[in-house]
Amino acid sequence: MESMEVGDYFTFEPAKGIPVHNWFYYKEAYSPQLVGWALGELGVEKGTVFDPFCGIGTTMLYAKGHGLKGIGIDVSPLAVFVTKTKCMDYSEKDADEAEKELKGIFSERKEAGWNWDFELFHPSRFFGKRNYNDICYLRERVEKIENEKVGALFLLALLSILPQTGFFIKDGGVLREEPKKSAMPVKDAFKRKVKGMVKDLRARDKEAGRGKEPELKLEDARDFSEAKADAFITSPPYLNNIDYSKVYGLELSLLTMQKESTRAMRAREVRGFITGESFGDAPPEAAEYSEIPIAGTYFADMEKVLRNLKRIAPCGCMVVGNSVLGGKHIPVDEILIRIGERVGFSEGRIAAVKERTADVRPQKLRTRESAIIFS
Numbered sequence: 001m002e003s004m005e006v007g008d009y010f011t012f013e014p015a016k017g018i019p020v021h022n023w024f025y026y027k028e029a030y031s032p033q034l035v036g037w038a039l040g041e042l043g044v045e046k047g048t049v050f051d052p053f054c055g056i057g058t059t060m061l062y063a064k065g066h067g068l069k070g071i072g073i074d075v076s077p078l079a080v081f082v083t084k085t086k087c088m089d090y091s092e093k094d095a096d097e098a099e100k101e102l103k104g105i106f107s108e109r110k111e112a113g114w115n116w117d118f119e120l121f122h123p124s125r126f127f128g129k130r131n132y133n134d135i136c137y138l139r140e141r142v143e144k145i146e147n148e149k150v151g152a153l154f155l156l157a158l159l160s161i162l163p164q165t166g167f168f169i170k171d172g173g174v175l176r177e178e179p180k181k182s183a184m185p186v187k188d189a190f191k192r193k194v195k196g197m198v199k200d201l202r203a204r205d206k207e208a209g210r211g212k213e214p215e216l217k218l219e220d221a222r223d224f225s226e227a228k229a230d231a232f233i234t235s236p237p238y239l240n241n242i243d244y245s246k247v248y249g250l251e252l253s254l255l256t257m258q259k260e261s262t263r264a265m266r267a268r269e270v271r272g273f274i275t276g277e278s279f280g281d282a283p284p285e286a287a288e289y290s291e292i293p294i295a296g297t298y299f300a301d302m303e304k305v306l307r308n309l310k311r312i313a314p315c316g317c318m319v320v321g322n323s324v325l326g327g328k329h330i331p332v333d334e335i336l337i338r339i340g341e342r343v344g345f346s347e348g349r350i351a352a353v354k355e356r357t358a359d360v361r362p363q364k365l366r367t368r369e370s371a372i373i374f375s
Helices: 004-009 032-042 058-065 079-089 092-104 128-143 148-160 186-205 250-255 261-266 284-289 295-312 331-340
Strands: 048-051 069-073 166-172 174-177 215-218 231-234 316-321 323-325 326-330 348-360 364-375
Touching: 004 032, 004 323, 004 348, 032 316, 048 058, 058 069, 058 079, 069 348, 079 148, 079 250, 092 284, 128 186, 128 250, 148 186, 148 348, 166 215, 174 326, 186 231, 186 261, 250 261, 261 295, 284 295, 284 326, 284 331, 295 331, 316 331, 316 348, 323 364, 331 348
Parallel strands: 048 069, 048 231, 069 215, 231 316
Antiparallel strands: 166 174, 316 364, 323 326, 348 364
16 A cells, blocks of 8 residues: 555535535535645546536546546536536636626525425524515525626525535534524625635636536446546445535525435445335345445445446546444455456556544444545
């Protein structure tokens, strides 16, 4: 194993201060520095990069900024929207119009006619009355913005401030109510966010060598193979019983204004969480873990992903996390390497790791996250 320090970039923390990358906080994302490292490991300097779990667009945004073509897919409409908005080409005129729109956006404030709802509970449970009404008002108001790019920018700003303005926290795989949590007024949080985004736009517009906007699609990595790339760089859902359609369900439901959008996304996710199909036939490499709920179905899904990746690109990098389930440590990285070699990759190797602690009460066990290089 090598480049152990690369593990510091397996999380989103180093990206929190990077313009545009930090427009939407996504704890599960990796940082753009990891993409640069992976391209170096793969020996890819130009061409096309593919990400089958594009998340909030870290790989796509890095590729765009470094002159590579990007192709990204995800089963989450939220992920595709965030990535698209961050990777758009904005002009100085767009920045001017955003500033002008922001100045008067609350001048028409009223009780919104739209009612925002969510599959698991009504969102007003997590927001004060004023904040809930302001969120609904802004969601309705951004639809009236004539400049499509400014509208997308404002909508992303609104989605990004939900955790700041509500009485809840994202705790592992659940949204937990925190009545004593400080909630920032929506008006203040929204204005501050948009101003920061416009500042980033003006700085980015002066940069030379901007690449083309990536191709983005709402697709399932288990059955999508209609692309060709020189490499893939991605991080699939971990085997950790976290359903991202729930953790980011408030943002997703506000984006689509459809109560059941989270349920639709859940039906297409890689099964790394408890579902009605929590047991299933595991690939031979994971056979010893097939009796553990979600393990068999997860590795069966990941075999499909790896088969498609082999059709799309000759090499790639995948960041994964090992698991502790049912009292057993599951070496996800080693199993995926063996599956990858069976489906056609000539070699898989663990190129970087980050040690972490799995909280499996009543004890805490050491495990790891890994960057796997497939070639």
